[in-house]
Amino acid sequence: xxxxxxxxxxxxxxxxxxxxxxxxxxxxxxxxxxxxxxxxxxxxxxxxxxxxxxxxxxxxxxxxxxxxxxxxxxxxxxxxxxxxxxxxxxxxxxxxxxxxxxxxxxxxxxxxxxxxxxxxxxxxxxxxxxxxxxxxxxxxxxxxxxxxxxxxxxxxxxxxxxxxxxxxxxxxxxxxxxxxxxxxxxxxxxxxxxxxxxxxxxxxxxxxxxxxxxxxxxxxxxxxxxxxxxxxxxxxxxxxxxxxxxxxxxxxxxxxxxxxxxxxxxxxxxxxxxxxxxxxxxxxxxxxxxxxxxxxxxxxxxxxxxxxxxxxxxxxxxxxxxxxxxxxxxxxxxxxxxxxxxxxxxxxxxxxxxxxxxxxxxxxxxxxxxxxxxxxxxxxxxxxxxxxxxxxxxxxxxxxxxxxxxxxxxxxxxxxxxxxxxxxxxxxxxxxxxxxxxxxxxxxxxxxxxxxxxxxxxxxxxxxxxxxxxxxxxxxxxxxxxxxxxxxxxxxxxxxxxxxxxxxxxxxxxxxxxxxxxxxxxxxxxxxxxxxxxxxxxxx
Amino acid sequence: xxxxxxxxxxxxxxxxxxxxxxxxxxxxxxxxxxxxxxxxxxxxxxxxxxxxxxxxxxxxxxxxxxxxxxxxxxxxxxxxxxxxxxxxxxxxxxxxxxxxxxxxxxxxxxxxxxxxxxxxxxxxxxxxxxxxxxxxxxxxxxxxxxxxxxxxxxxxxxxxxxxxxxxxxxxxxxxxxxxxxxxxxxxxxxxxxxxxxxxxxxxxxxxxxxxxxxxxxxxxxxxxxxxxxxxxxxxxxxxxxxxxxxxxxxxxxxxxxxxxxxxxxxxxxxxxxxxxxxxxxxxxxxxxxxxxxxxxxxxxxxxxxxxxxxxxxxxxxxxxx
Numbered sequence: 001x002x003x004x005x006x007x008x009x010x011x012x013x014x015x016x017x018x019x020x021x022x023x024x025x026x027x028x029x030x031x032x033x034x035x036x037x038x039x040x041x042x043x044x045x046x047x048x049x050x051x052x053x054x055x056x057x058x059x060x061x062x063x064x065x066x067x068x069x070x071x072x073x074x075x076x077x078x079x080x081x082x083x084x085x086x087x088x089x090x091x092x093x094x095x096x097x098x099x100x101x102x103x104x105x106x107x108x109x110x111x112x113x114x115x116x117x118x119x120x121x122x123x124x125x126x127x128x129x130x131x132x133x134x135x136x137x138x139x140x141x142x143x144x145x146x147x148x149x150x151x152x153x154x155x156x157x158x159x160x161x162x163x164x165x166x167x168x169x170x171x172x173x174x175x176x177x178x179x180x181x182x183x184x185x186x187x188x189x190x191x192x193x194x195x196x197x198x199x200x201x202x203x204x205x206x207x208x209x210x211x212x213x214x215x216x217x218x219x220x221x222x223x224x225x226x227x228x229x230x231x232x233x234x235x236x237x238x239x240x241x242x243x244x245x246x247x248x249x250x251x252x253x254x255x256x257x258x259x260x261x262x263x264x265x266x267x268x269x270x271x272x273x274x275x276x277x278x279x280x281x282x283x284x285x286x287x288x289x290x291x292x293x294x295x296x297x298x299x300x301x302x303x304x305x306x307x308x309x310x311x312x313x314x315x316x317x318x319x320x321x322x323x324x325x326x327x328x329x330x331x332x333x334x335x336x337x338x339x340x341x342x343x344x345x346x347x348x349x350x351x352x353x354x355x356x357x358x359x360x361x362x363x364x365x366x367x368x369x370x371x372x373x374x375x376x377x378x379x380x381x382x383x384x385x386x387x388x389x390x391x392x393x394x395x396x397x398x399x400x401x402x403x404x405x406x407x408x409x410x411x412x413x414x415x416x417x418x419x420x421x422x423x424x425x426x427x428x429x430x431x432x433x434x435x436x437x438x439x440x441x442x443x444x445x446x447x448x449x450x451x452x453x454x455x456x457x458x459x460x461x462x463x464x465x466x467x468x469x470x471x472x473x474x475x476x477x478x479x480x481x482x483x484x485x486x487x488x489x490x491x492x493x494x495x496x497x498x499x500x501x502x503x504x505x506x507x508x509x510x511x512x513x514x515x516x517x518x519x520x521x522x523x524x525x526x527x528x529x530x531x532x533x534x535x536x537x538x539x540x
Numbered sequence: 541x542x543x544x545x546x547x548x549x550x551x552x553x554x555x556x557x558x559x560x561x562x563x564x565x566x567x568x569x570x571x572x573x574x575x576x577x578x579x580x581x582x583x584x585x586x587x588x589x590x591x592x593x594x595x596x597x598x599x600x601x602x603x604x605x606x607x608x609x610x611x612x613x614x615x616x617x618x619x620x621x622x623x624x625x626x627x628x629x630x631x632x633x634x635x636x637x638x639x640x641x642x643x644x645x646x647x648x649x650x651x652x653x654x655x656x657x658x659x660x661x662x663x664x665x666x667x668x669x670x671x672x673x674x675x676x677x678x679x680x681x682x683x684x685x686x687x688x689x690x691x692x693x694x695x696x697x698x699x700x701x702x703x704x705x706x707x708x709x710x711x712x713x714x715x716x717x718x719x720x721x722x723x724x725x726x727x728x729x730x731x732x733x734x735x736x737x738x739x740x741x742x743x744x745x746x747x748x749x750x751x752x753x754x755x756x757x758x759x760x761x762x763x764x765x766x767x768x769x770x771x772x773x774x775x776x777x778x779x780x781x782x783x784x785x786x787x788x789x790x791x792x793x794x795x796x797x798x799x800x801x802x803x804x805x806x807x808x809x810x811x812x813x814x815x816x817x818x819x820x821x822x823x824x825x826x827x828x829x830x831x832x833x834x835x836x837x838x839x840x841x842x843x844x845x846x847x848x849x850x851x852x853x854x855x856x857x858x859x860x861x
Contacts, residue, residue, distance in 0.1 A: 051820070059689060061688075184661075184682060185662060360686075361684075361686070362685075362686040362688055362689050363684065363685050363686060363689045364661075364682065364683070364684040365681075365682070365683050365684075366679075366681060366682040366683075367680070367681045368678065368679050368680050368681060370597065370678050370680060371595070371597075371680035371681050371820075374627070374680075374818060375818055375820055377818075378816060378817050378818030378820075378821075379817065379818070379821075381816040381817075382812045382813045382815075382816040382817040382818075382821075383812075385812040385815070385816050386808060386809040386812035386813065389808040389809070389811075389812060390805050390808050390809060393804070393805065393808065394805075397801070429818075429820045429821060430749065430752060430821070430824070432817075432821075433813055433817065433821050433824055433825070436809050436810075436812060436813045436817070437756070437806065437809055437810070437813075437828065439809050440805045440806035440807070440808060440809030440810065441760070441763075441805075441806055441809075443805045444763065444802040444805060444806070447798055447801050447802050447805065448767065448798060448802065451795070451797065451798040451801075455794075476770070477766060477767060477770045480715055480762075480766040480770070481762060481763035481764075481766045481767065481802075482763075483711055484707075484708050484711060484712070484758075484759045484760075484762040484763075485756070485759035485760055485762075485763070486759070487704060487707040487708055487711060487759060488704045488707070488708070488755040488756060488758055488759035489756075489759065490707075491700050491703045491704040491707060491755065492700065492704075492752060492755055492756075494700075494703070495696045495697070495699055495700035495703070496696075496700070496748075496752065497587075497693070497748065500748060500749075500752050503752055507756070
């Protein structure tokens with residue numbers, strides 16, 4: 001009997017030591033420790049959720065359909081180049097995810113299918129129709145998400161965020177968690193920008209060029225586009241340059257008539273960085289092309305001297321300088337009216353590369369650092385008050401037994417926090433609620449036992465017999481009363497969002513540990529009291 | 541030995557018809573709430589309905605009236621406001637994307653169905669900065685939830701309710717004989733419906749955190765019920781000649797103090813959370829308080845009478861032979 005008690009006390013002591021070690025990283029002691037010791041210690045402890053430490057939680061969806069359309073467009077332009085090279089009179093156009101070649105000919109078909117072995121054509125009405133299979137569409141979408149994930153990770157790394165979480169969710173969604181970041185607008189811009197950089201020629205030779213006004217008010221933009229739509233040549237398009245007046249803050253848009261074909265894209269970039277224009281003290285972005293891009297850039301600047309080259313990012317014109325001479329060396333400047341911060345972010349997205357398809361923001365949860373610390377304070381206070389109320393009640397109502405239950409309650413809380421630290425679990429605001437509720441529920445177990453013991457004492461049993469049969473009889477009731485709470489906690493863990501998961505974690509660990517401390521801990525104390533001296537009266 | 545309640549002898553079962561009326565009304569309101577949720581007329585939180593919520597902290601206290609004026613002066617209409625004057629905080633909720641700002645959205649940002657209303661939170665913050673010059677504004681939190689996420693959360697919530705209901709039913713069915721399982725199940729539904737009904741008629745927000753509270757209540761509701769049932773089962777083995785209603789009465793009276801004390805401890809914790817836990821957990825704590833109260837009531841006045849109703853009021857001895 002005595003041996004058994006020793007064993008149980010050692011188990012409790014062991015759990016206590018383990019809890020303190022697991023919790024070390026959450027205490028100020030950890031920072032004071034010698035690094036040599038620290039290497040042998042756990043390094044994370046309990047992690048604070050975004051709702052407690054402040055930060056941004058974003059969910060983006062990659063527009064898979066657009067990735068497919070872009071892919072078809074790229075393939076079609078590749079086919080056109082091929083057909084041109086072979087001097088064949090046929091042209092590929094895109095409709096949705098289909099590529100159509102007119103007129104159909106066996107030669108054209110052979111050329112295309114030699115170069116693109118995955119494509120197989122259907123011939124109808126003298127046209128060759130290439131349709132992407134379900135499988136291919138799926139793999140394009142898959143790739144788009146993977147690539148987007150990679151690009152976003154790259155951008156965030158370069159932006160510099162401590163311990164970001166970037167992961168895929170479901171079919172085409174990407175979850176980004178940025179702890180400690182305060183400005184959601186900037187983060188969303190940085191991550192969500194497609195960053196498709198293109199160089200296109202300004203069409204100054206078309207008759208229409210004379211009709212393009214110098215600026216359009218944003219409100220009139222739609223009307224303007226509708227008016228111009230019919231007149232725009234087939235190989236042309238109109239894009240805008242946005243201008244914000246420094247004095248009035250008024251936004252105007254300058255339309256450009258461009259050739260649709262993009263002569264060079266951001267895929268050929270090797271470097272992008274912010275530089276300062278010494279004349280106006282304004283930031284601009286200096287880009288460097290890779291060798292292949294440099295060659296293309298040299299060719300096109302040589303070919304179009306004295307013409308205007310528009311630099312376009314995500315469909316917006318940034319600038320359209322006149323090409324003065326052939327530019328070799330592969331350097332170009334992107335100037336525009338942006339702030340230093342915007343320029344920095346722009347350089348990051350250009351360096352990290354473009355997203356394979358546009359992304360849409362589905363969800364943004366931003367918690368400011370002040371709310372986070374307010375919440376922690378409120379949580380601490382609520383937990384302290386709950387503990388005091390419950391502890392005082394127990395000690396008052398059950399006397400010595402109540403005091404024992406209070407010690408068990410303290411152990412409970414320490415073990416709960418220790419277990420969370422050992423699992424590197426995330427503590428959220430609802431998680432704190434879980435801890436507070438667990439304080440209230442933990443003593444329930446002892447209440448049920450003590451009441452049973454009182455029953456037994458009333459029946460005239462000795463204290464020792466009362467303790468034993470009290471525990472035995474209350475055991476099933478205790479298990480029954482906790483299992484259903486565990487069931488709902490498990491369900492909440494499965495279906496809940498981040499903060500709710502935190503609740504499920506603390507509540508369920510709290511209950512499990514409660515069973516341990518009351519069935520092993522408090523019982524051991526009672527057994528010890530009963531064996532050490534023959535107790536006449538149990539203070540309960 | 542201190543006892544809150546000395547040995548009692550209350551005829552709980554005799555009052556069961558009054559209890560049935562009270563519980564019937566409570567459950568009915570809860571059912572009305574579910575109908576309202578299904579029809580989309582309930583006050584769903586933005587996590588279920590989609591929308592934008594911004595919580596700001598002011599340097600000096602402002603009234604909701606002033607906040608509304610500042611918002612409407614800058615073209616933001618239809619906001620639900622909630623204030624926490626002690627913390628100088630105001631929560632601004634704009635439900636469902638695309639209905640709050642007047643026409644001037646640029647064509648380039650035409651929101652697709654799944655996206656959230658771009659820049660609405662910025663507009664709110666801008667409007668408040670303009671509307672309260674000289675009052676420093678700290679943004680506590682911004683939540684923007686697109687309809688697609690809202691829909692997914694609704695579906696997840698439904699599955700969570702179904703899964704936990706099935707889980708509890710299986711466990712209770714396995715541990716107790718049929719009449720007890722029935723009593724426990726009815727009591728559990730009763731508790732959840734009563735709390736949901738309260739939130740519905742008071743116009744409080746029905747959101748993810750309330751759902752969490754409701755499921756926790758469903759799990760915890762059984763604690764008290766199990767205590768009572770265990771005693772009834774125990775007494776059934778010994779007191780074979782007693783009629784069921786007096787046996788149930790005796791059992792409830794025997795365990796009444798522990799039923800009340802187990803609830804009391806959780807109630808104390810919930811009250812601490814309600815008063816000190818901050819605005820994030822305010823409604824959660826309120827739901828827990830109500831849930832614990834109604835759960836204690838239901839273990840005595842719903843679960844046990846259902847057992848009585850199902851078994852019939854005869855002494856056990858005849859069945860046992």
